[in-house]
Amino acid sequence: MSAKALDHKGRWRNKTVAFRVSREEAAQLNILSGLSGLTKQDYLICRVLDKEVTINANPRVFKALRNQLSSVLGELQRLDVTSPDNDELLDIIQYIAEILDGLKQEQS
Numbered sequence: 877m878s879a880k881a882l883d884h885k886g887r888w889r890n891k892t893v894a895f896r897v898s899r900e901e902a903a904q905l906n907i908l909s910g911l912s913g914l915t916k917q918d919y920l921i922c923r924v925l926d927k928e929v930t931i932n933a934n935p936r937v938f939k940a941l942r943n944q945l946s947s948v949l950g951e952l953q954r955l956d957v958t959s960p961d962n963d964e965l966l967d968i969i970q971y972i973a974e975i976l977d978g979l980k981q982e983q984s
Contacts, residue, residue, distance in 0.1 A: 904964050913940075931975050941975065948965065948969055948972070951965055
């Protein structure tokens with residue numbers, strides 16, 4: 877049997893919440909949670925409960941940022957013109973910019 881999942885306040889997480897998403901939504905969720913440095917579960921809980929997602933800079937976050945920026949650069953080079961089909965890409969670019977801005981302010 878697996879270990880009990882406790883939240884950061886020591887409460888037992890014994891309720892399951894599930895919902896369906898499209899393949900594109902799932903990919904975007906994976907990217908956003910990866911860039912935050914949080915588990916997907918913790919990221920979703922923060923977002924659903926309208927809590928601020930705090931990014932803790934660590935090597936995993938920097939690697940995710942580097943990989944995602946590389947992917948975004950490749951996609952931007954491929955595109956001639958942005959269109960409504962690229963909303964997910966633009967959302968990810970905005971999220972990366974906010975993270976980098978926050979990291980810059982922490983270093984100052």
